[in-house]
Amino acid sequence: SPFVLETTTSSAQVFVVPESRRNRCLRLGWDWHKRGLLSKNIRAEANGSNGTNEDEDGSEGVLHATTEKSKKVLAWQSNLLQQIAERKKPISYELIDKFPPNNSSPHNASTSGHNAVENQNGGIVWRKYVNSSTYSDTIIESEGNSISHEGSNESNQQNGSISRVNAVETQKSGTFVRNYVHSNKGSLEVTSVGINGGFDEVNEENVKIPTPKMSSSELYFTEQFKGKKYQAIKPDSDTLQAFLANGTETSSIKVENQEGMSETRSKLITEESSTVDGEGEISAPLAGTNVMNVILVAAECAPWSKTGGLGDVAGSLPKALARRGHRVMVVAPRYGNYAEPQDTGVRKTYSVDGHDMEVQYFQAYIDGVDFVFIESPIFHHLDNNIYGGSRLDILKGMVLFCKAAVEVPWHVPCGGVCYGDGNLVFIANDWHTALLPVYLKAYYRDQGLMKYTRSVLVIHNIAHQGRGPVDDFFFVDLPEYYMDIFKLYDPVGGEHFNIFAAGLKAADRVVTVSHGYAWELKTSEGGWGLNGIINDNGWKLRGIVNGIDNKEWNPMHDVHLKSDGYTNYSLETLPVGKAQCKAALQKELGLPVNEDVPVIGFIGRLDNQKGVDIIGEAIPWMMGQDVQLVMLGTGRPDLEHMLRQFENQHNDKIRGWVGFSVKMAHRITAGVDILLMPSRFEPCGLNQLYAMNYGTVPVVHAVGGLRDTVQPFDPFNESGLGWTFDSADSGKLIHALGNCLLTYREHKKSWEGIQRRGMMQDLSWDNAAQLYEEVLVAAKYQW
Numbered sequence: 001s002p003f004v005l006e007t008t009t010s011s012a013q014v015f016v017v018p019e020s021r022r023n024r025c026l027r028l029g030w031d032w033h034k035r036g037l038l039s040k041n042i043r044a045e046a047n048g049s050n051g052t053n054e055d056e057d058g059s060e061g062v063l064h065a066t067t068e069k070s071k072k073v074l075a076w077q078s079n080l081l082q083q084i085a086e087r088k089k090p091i092s093y094e095l096i097d098k099f100p101p102n103n104s105s106p107h108n109a110s111t112s113g114h115n116a117v118e119n120q121n122g123g124i125v126w127r128k129y130v131n132s133s134t135y136s137d138t139i140i141e142s143e144g145n146s147i148s149h150e151g152s153n154e155s156n157q158q159n160g161s162i163s164r165v166n167a168v169e170t171q172k173s174g175t176f177v178r179n180y181v182h183s184n185k186g187s188l189e190v191t192s193v194g195i196n197g198g199f200d201e202v203n204e205e206n207v208k209i210p211t212p213k214m215s216s217s218e219l220y221f222t223e224q225f226k227g228k229k230y231q232a233i234k235p236d237s238d239t240l241q242a243f244l245a246n247g248t249e250t251s252s253i254k255v256e257n258q259e260g261m262s263e264t265r266s267k268l269i270t271e272e273s274s275t276v277d278g279e280g281e282i283s284a285p286l287a288g289t290n291v292m293n294v295i296l297v298a299a300e301c302a303p304w305s306k307t308g309g310l311g312d313v314a315g316s317l318p319k320a321l322a323r324r325g326h327r328v329m330v331v332a333p334r335y336g337n338y339a340e341p342q343d344t345g346v347r348k349t350y351s352v353d354g355h356d357m358e359v360q361y362f363q364a365y366i367d368g369v370d371f372v373f374i375e376s377p378i379f380h381h382l383d384n385n386i387y388g389g390s391r392l393d394i395l396k397g398m399v400l401f402c403k404a405a406v407e408v409p410w411h412v413p414c415g416g417v418c419y420g421d422g423n424l425v426f427i428a429n430d431w432h433t434a435l436l437p438v439y440l441k442a443y444y445r446d447q448g449l450m451k452y453t454r455s456v457l458v459i460h461n462i463a464h465q466g467r468g469p470v471d472d473f474f475f476v477d478l479p480e481y482y483m484d485i486f487k488l489y490d491p492v493g494g495e496h497f498n499i500f501a502a503g504l505k506a507a508d509r510v511v512t513v514s515h516g517y518a519w520e521l522k523t524s525e526g527g528w529g530l531n532g533i534i535n536d537n538g539w540k541l542r543g544i545v546n547g548i549d550n551k552e553w554n555p556m557h558d559v560h561l562k563s564d565g566y567t568n569y570s571l572e573t574l575p576v577g578k579a580q581c582k583a584a585l586q587k588e589l590g591l592p593v594n595e596d597v598p599v600i601g602f603i604g605r606l607d608n609q610k611g612v613d614i615i616g617e618a619i620p621w622m623m624g625q626d627v628q629l630v631m632l633g634t635g636r637p638d639l640e641h642m643l644r645q646f647e648n649q650h651n652d653k654i655r656g657w658v659g660f661s662v663k664m665a666h667r668i669t670a671g672v673d674i675l676l677m678p679s680r681f682e683p684c685g686l687n688q689l690y691a692m693n694y695g696t697v698p699v700v701h702a703v704g705g706l707r708d709t710v711q712p713f714d715p716f717n718e719s720g721l722g723w724t725f726d727s728a729d730s731g732k733l734i735h736a737l738g739n740c741l742l743t744y745r746e747h748k749k750s751w752e753g754i755q756r757r758g759m760m761q762d763l764s765w766d767n768a769a770q771l772y773e774e775v776l777v778a779a780k781y782q783w
Ligand SMILES: Nc1ncnc2c1ncn2[C@@H]1O[C@H](COP(=O)(O)OP(=O)(O)O[C@H]2O[C@H](CO)[C@@H](O)[C@H](O)[C@H]2O)[C@@H](O)[C@H]1O
Pocket: 307, 308, 309, 310, 312, 313, 460, 461, 513, 546, 603, 604, 605, 632, 633, 634, 659, 660, 661, 662, 665, 682, 683, 684, 685, 686, 687, 705
């Protein structure tokens, strides 16, 4: 037969395509069955309406089409090469100044806006280009006395950027590294590291910031953003060593927010995409020629907003992508008055349910990532309840958010330059932002706009889908022919409107957060009604296990372990350090302080997924075991009540902390011996990863990401990382926990082996970021 029966990948419609046409398309390199326009022609051709027209044009027509297509491909390639060259600039370093001892540095107002540097022992100045109009200067001054930078209110136009310095800094003695980041909006970020010395005061933008004097061989780092105060505090010796050994900047900063509350945070700022090897040699970014612009869009982003793991991922994956050399932005709603992001002055209006709504954009550049927050009254009151309100309120909020987010690369300048829509991939997350891939397609790509922009949708939890009656379609403001991709029938909801379903179809690629969950999603038990769509789109689905933020969740640097009797610890200091944290936790929670009693922990949202009720069923058994149990969570009122009740009934053994406390989550992770995760399903799970990083042994239901990440302990080979049980019921949990407690009590060496193996794993985001990059590249080249 001259006809081939084909099924489109996206809509499962069946077309009959003449083989001659199909071969021609393939020769020309067209992905014929995915091109809407071509598909229409093919359909017309198959229906006989225009069946032979093109063939009648003869070979000349074909030649002409081929030449035109080749020209377009060449133009596209040269455009890409240009973008790659442009992306290399951000990581280029230039040695702009070497100044000898006792000399004024020529690194003065004429080049950067800084005045003369007096230095007895000389130094060097590196300039790093963040992009063509933004750069930062790092002055590395050798040991010397009486170094001063006298700033003046001057502006300097260079490469389109304006540098403005109004800083007076004095240092008594010591080696000193300062980093000046200039933006063409006139803002200045100064980062300074003093080694073997200290400085008296830093004055930027006329804000006096007294900093404590440091004794010799101490290092500290102070960071200032316009109008914000950061007070330096002393890092520990491990941090100092890390800085000296790796060229990694480490900061421990005390942040004062507007309400006068203070919170201590620790940050390790790793050098971004490239490093300078020796004298002026520049190594390529890890992503090589794959560097691209990436915009991750999420409904929450830690540390500003977080209800669970999505916030953690949005706060940390982008930093790992930036370390590979990509230009990376996160876009999230602005639920509160956050300290760091500043108003960009950009205002845009979008229509939601027939009303014009204005949004503002706030921006901060932190750890190599642009964090952009979208401000609207619709989000602003939600600080403590970000998914609160009615179904329609949430839907309208997400319509506004996605409409605004997809245009961020056009409107919001970061470091003075908008991202633009070439070489750009959006990463949308869960149903809240699953509209973004649909908008990208319907509003822009279908109209010939954002031609080189792609979208990836990440499934963190399929249980929440953005379901509603079919009429909800009219709130999302799309052409009527888009309705079909939102419509889903399943036995639970009947025919309904489903945002996740539409996002999965429209996205160029789909990622989920573990291999196990990628498999489960395709089953009727794990797919929650979307398994059919996921199977149809299986070719674009990939499982990538989450990483963890090694600065936030690291027992060596954890800021929540620096007070109240807790302590930082490492693999070397594990037995002593962890015992001290356990005692501090017992004391803080008012439990008997006893090193020999195993302490079991649970942290998580109190809902059906996390299986806290299964722990509840096991409590009578547990209470006969001479153990202590600490549970932290918030969520369903009946489960919150259960936690409180257990605490009341077993006050000498159980603490049930109802609430959301990041500090307590860190302290429990460090202080308990065992972490329980009896989740009914768990796409990835972060708490077991944090636990292992802290030498805490996980006992988990072997499902989804828990099965992927917790290899069961094998006493014969002394291998494995914890205990697993194969179904979510209390009997299985008791059996696994029983073996775990036996090993804790009677096989101390094995126990320590499990702890150490857990801590020695590389759980960082770096591996996962590399795999995400493969997905981004695949999306980029998909037509
Ligand atoms: N009461 C409380 N106080 C303080 N902190 C609390 C807390 N309750 C939870 N947390 C914190 O919230 C995070 C929860 O992360 P998880 O990955 O375990 O779950 P979640 O189900 O929200 O995420 C979904 O997305 C993530 C990310 O992809 C997947 O790992 C996961 O399987 C999927 O269900 C952890 O950082 C935890 O410490």
